[in-house]
Amino acid sequence: MGGFLRTRSFIAICISPVKEFLFPPLCFSCNNRLADTESRVCHTCWQSIEKIHPDDHTVHVMRERFLEDGSIDEFYSCYYFQEGGVFQKLVHSLKYDAITIFGIELGKHIGAMMKAQTDVCAIDALVPVPLYKLKQRERGYNQSEALCQGIAQVLHRPVALSLVKRLKNTVSQTHLSAEERNQNVGDAFEVSPLNRHLVQGKTLLIVDDVITTGSTIQSVTRALKSSGAAKVIAASAAIAKLDSK
Ligand SMILES: [Zn+2]
Known part of the structure; x- marks a missing residue:
């Protein structure tokens, strides 16, 4: 060998x-x-690609939204996602087999950003937002898993695959209101009873590629918290920029 x-x-x-x-x-x-x-x-x-500053208006709004909801304890993101922007073009221009490689690179950027802003030693495991089983089979990859691989290379924390299960294939959320989005993803995720001991008392980092309203990541967090997770930190490669008033 x-x-x-x-x-x-x-x-x-x-x-x-x-x-x-x-x-x-x-x-x-x-x-x-x-x-x-x-x-x-x-x-x-x-x-x-426009970088996010921790004091930006969009970050404040998202953090407040998450705090009100009482599920996500900390939130971090790297870049702004804009329709037709560089980030979107970059993701779309990638060939099918290159997308995982790009995801890992992007994950390393998230890892480096987090290392500079928070105590990453406290994180027990990284949790990618899962895709619905059939969708993952159809696509062949889960972008959030690739991001986790990249983050793990920088933070040296384990990736917990299949800890959370997506129970239904949620429809595209682009044209839904905030309330409709919550209903759409409300009970879409579950931690199987067999995995509960891996969640109880743990600090977990949930990772998603792009966060728009945050309803998906909030739904995953609710599943983890109701299974006994002590703390949930959310991170994404990009967020949609909100207009500052
Ligand atoms: Zn270039």
Whole structure:
């Protein structure tokens, strides 16, 4: 086994420069050639995505909403998602097989941001927002799982897959009112009795790709809290920017 692995990595070391000569690594978004220090997406493209500042109006509104609801204890997000914006274009322009790789990169950004803002040692496990079983089979991947993989590489916390189950495939929420959204995802998630001991008394970090109203992540949180979770922290790669008055 060890010998096999050594042989494989030896071959990889010999092949990799040839591969990079024939197929130089390009930015997934703008197709420019990547520098040695860049991975998947170039520095310029990352820089063009509007970053969130913890004191921003949108963050305040979301935190207040979550505090009122009494479920989510802390909330963190990295970038602004705008219809037709760079972040959306970046996600849509990615090829099917590249989306997980991009998700992991994005997850590393979330991990670094959290490390700078909170005590990450207190987190017991990362929980991706699950997709409905059939939807995941159809799509072949869950973007939130890829984000968790990236966060785990930075924070060194375990990822708890299939801790929470999505019981129904919720319809697209874009055209629903806040109340309709809550009804739509209200009881969509469940922690199976077999997994309850993994949740009880724990501090969990729920991860989603894009948060618009927060109703989905609130629903996952309710399922975790009703199963005995001590603290739930929510993180997303992006949030929809709210108009500041
Ligand atoms: Zn680029």
